Amino acid sequence: MEVFFQTLVAGVLKGGLYALIGIGMTLIMGVMGIINLAHGQMMMLAMYLTYVCFHFLGIDPYVTLLVSVPCLFLVGVGVQKYTLNPLLKIESLLPENQVLMTVGVGMVLTEVARFIFTSNYVSVKTSYSDATFFIGGISFSVALTIAFGFACALTAGMFWFLLKTDLGRSIRAVAQDAEAASLMGVNADRIRTITMGMGAGLVAAAGTLLLPIYYLFPDIGGPFTRKAFVITILGGLGSTVGAILGGVTLGLAEAFGATYIGMDYEDMMGLVIFILVLLFLPGGFKRLTKV
Amino acid sequence: MREHRIPLILLALLLVLPLVVTEPYFQHLMILVLLWVTIGTGWNLLAGYTGQVSFGAAAFFGVGAYTAGLLSHHLGLSAWWGMALGGAVAVLIAFPFGWIAFPLRGAYFALGSLALGEVMRQVATSWESLTEGMVGILIMQTFISKLPYYYIALALAVGSILLVQAVTRSKLGYYFVSIREDQDAAASIGINTTKYKMISLCMHAFLTGTAGALYMNYMGFIDPHVVFSLHDISIMAILVAIVGGVGTLYGPAVGALIMVALQEVFRSAGFGALQALTDAMGGGFMTVVTKYVSQAHVLAFGILVVVVIMNLPNGVVGDWARIKRAFRRG
Amino acid sequence: MKRPGSVVWSVVCCLLLACSVSARAAEGIKVGVVLPLTGTEAQFGEIEWNSFQLALDEINGAGGIKGKPIELVKEDDTGKPDVGRSAMEKLITQDKVVVVGGGYSSSVTFAMAAVAQQRQVPFVVNTGSDDKITEQKWNYVFRLNPPASEYPKALNSFLGEVVKPQTVAILYEKSNFGQSSSKSFAAQCEKMGLKVVLKEGYDSGAVDFKPLLIKVKAANPDLLYMVSYLMDAGLLMRQSKELDINPRLFVGGGAGFTLPGFYDNAGKAADYVFSATLWTETVPYPGAKAYFDKYQKKYGHPTEYHGAEAYACMYVIADALKRAKELTPAAVQEALVHTDVMTAFGPVKFVSYDKKTQQNKLPTYLVQWQGGKLETVWPKEIATKPAVYPVPKWSERK
């Protein structure tokens, strides 16, 4: 039973972090209708920022959130404004040009990071990196628990923002029907730019929160892009609540898969669930929650 | 006959090329180009003509390569049997996948194909008893000379282009393009969209799988990360087609030439030159520069991708008129 | 639109420059080096390239070979077999090198070795460790480092003579090295009569190893054997500490556990961890310590066994060039066959045994982290400190 609960806790905590990674992607997916294949790479960039702040300036990663999130917001804005928005105006055979552009952007980000920081692994060791506390014999990683808390708070914030603010409503309008929204006077390009910035900012938060317990090298983005993509599908394209469910589901699936089937299959679990969802619940959890 | 003149001249040139250019290095690069012509053309059929963008070329490529490799590894057959069977096995994978993914509209096919490649990679990595996992599969090459590989690759590349040409001039091609242009309209004129998307996917899988089998025969070594790579196979296949021109017959061929050549130029000549400069100037500052620039060739490649997509959305062949104009003005 | 024009021009300029290089540097002896200088393996490629250069400077500084300097032609395989193949073809046919060194990952090394064999240019492999590379009867392929299956040799004798455990748990990352060496270690355990209670692979880069470690805890093995790279290794040890897992000893199967970064990352949790390794700066070979110090001084960070392999490779090549009757690939191959030289990595002699040909046979070592320092503890004759065994339980450590 202890094994079961430890697995459950590990899965949920990891899932919170995954949710944070997924929300940004799902937001972008919802508004732009594309998967952002540079998502993990943006996270990597935020992690390097955190690393630099910690290593050279001695700033605690949680404080760095105030730096990394705005910085990545700007990066996202720049990417959308100068590479993706212009593409919308160019007619080409395949709308997927935008997705490919994100691949190119991801490549550039990775190589720029390699250029500056080389391929060496780096990590940020804080006092709480290794800290754990126990509840009834189950170990909780302090850093992951904090990350989980942040993930919940940020998601709640996102939800409120999308429902209650004008900007949030505009974003939802563009997500539902960009053309109709523009006719109603919403500047769709601006909304897209802001959304990309927010997506990047959210994943930056995830990266900054992850770094104290993880490590970093330029190629770290790829696996997280893939995870974000699975979460997005699980949750349903464009659904923030779905992303939370998707993230936690992925975290749980990985943890239980690792414990009861074999760690061999940790990565495959996500994909298996992905296929099951595709088969039996096309549209993801969004279909169930209707949000 | 006039429309065939240029392709025929090109073909004749390609047939004698390895007899003139005897450097194995260039022959090797040409084999890679031809391999990518096949893969790019296959992808173009599915995405460029049928409008179903796939991020899963690696799944079929890897399955083809593993078919060849496993036949030789477990059954002791020649890996050349893989050339006959690799494509067929790839089709077997494509079928259930298409059956799941095609009824869904929107981004699901693209996303599903991305997942398919990942699933195949995971399976090949974990199923050690069958695939040897990450240890990989190794066979001996049949030929020492590159010529046989060159001509086989050439035959495959030409075959794939002929196939696409034949398809585009038939009912199949009209149906594919109709589906790309508008699925509802296609259904309304009596086209079974799922069936024809499936046919297109199977052709794509067949060509890609056969190319994978050739890769196994030629390279002599595969492991899951090499042949099921999202970046190096699936995305490269897309780039080849996009750079050359999606939905054009010769686009992928032009794209393959450009991409393989550029990759090699960036990789080798770039820092070959800088190394020389370093030697000439005697280290110090230039050593540092060389160190950084040697890391930058992938960066240069990434920037190239961005620039091409921005400026040539329809590829070199698709935007040829624009390129010509630009050069005349410039 | 002037841009396309300028791109073409810069490409042409690069090509011209590249050509002028090959024309100008005709006096040196050309030796090719292929390493992953970009991509995920780049950090090791970098250490190896630095070590090649270190050795090169020493050799050329001492007058070169037969009065000529050696000139290294560097190629980046980017960690991909087809690119490695291109690089090898280029070195042989364009640059006309007489011998090639390097070869990091097994898959790339194998693809390159096939080319070297076909083109009859000797290739001295210094890292690619897949057993199969020297089992092809390729007479132009030489390997300096032991094959992966032999990495835990020292560990086996230590287990047999000192520890005598009953049960073993094996964790490995799903890479070529991880899968092949865990497989051969499991086979050896069977031979020694040890029971493998758990053998599981994982994908490197996992965020959380607890599910895996819970199972280890439940299996309660005498020995926990892990084949992991740097950061996974650190995380595994930290989480073992968290979960209070107490086997009689922790052993790393090379790779990540001997790097300085491991201690940085795992901190105190790294203490008492054993690891199999091919080389440490304390091995009793002439020049080993000197190489370590020189590297540290020149590049500002410590080196490890990959670097030593590369450093030794350069010396083996230089030695063969010295003895070669003429500077042709065939003559260098002939000279390499008769290699018998002492290097900082150990004695090098290419011999045939079992299914292998032209394979260097070297002892391997067991090291242990003690108070933040990596001490050689086995074989006993060269131990710098006695092994601390059994390992104290987590709760008993200060």
Next chain:
Amino acid sequence: MAILELHGVCKNFGGLRAVDNVSFAVEEGEIFGLIGPNGSGKTTTFNLISHVFPVTCGKVMFKGQDITGLKTFQICALGVGRTFQVVKPLKRMTVLDNVIASAFLRHGSMKQARAQAEKWLDFCGLTPYAGHLARGLSIASRKRLEITRAMATEPTLLLLDETAAGLNPGELDEAIALILKIRKSGVTIVIVEHIMKVIMSISDRIHCINHGQTIAEGTPQEVARDSKVIEAYLGHGGGH
């Protein structure tokens, strides 16, 4: 015998009932008009007949055969052609190629399909545009292309969805002439139309729906006099 019959067809979108228990029968050879105010469910009814989406209840019969569960392309193959209200030309194909793609349904070889396509282009008066890309056409030509494409599948029943919308008076007359010509060639037509002048002048019978429900059916004159129809179109006296 009725060529097309709808028996109590309904359709729910979420909680909204877009079509509610609609029944009618179309006789062979007639032009059958389907009218109703905006959003009354006309296009939805069309989409149910050609199975763009499935019916919630009820059934659709074509020539006495139940086609309710068939896919769009199967229904087309049986001989039901249709056009779309929002035209869906195959944009990056030429006009000729658009029609060839459609002619392939009945003619397997390229040569025959091409000959057929040219015949239908001529029939519908689009021959001058044969080489143009479909996306470059004017709205009137696009509407005409829709019809041509549907005709090239050689239907016995043609569903026309707002073919006349957005046309100027001259084009309108041409469109009416074309529809009559098609009927003359022996094809039964069901037409959804907004412009009363068109529908009243060409329909043999008219079926009027509002809020998804049938409110009247009969000859144009009967329907035009029907109080419910008048109310539906004019509203409740415009009282605001």
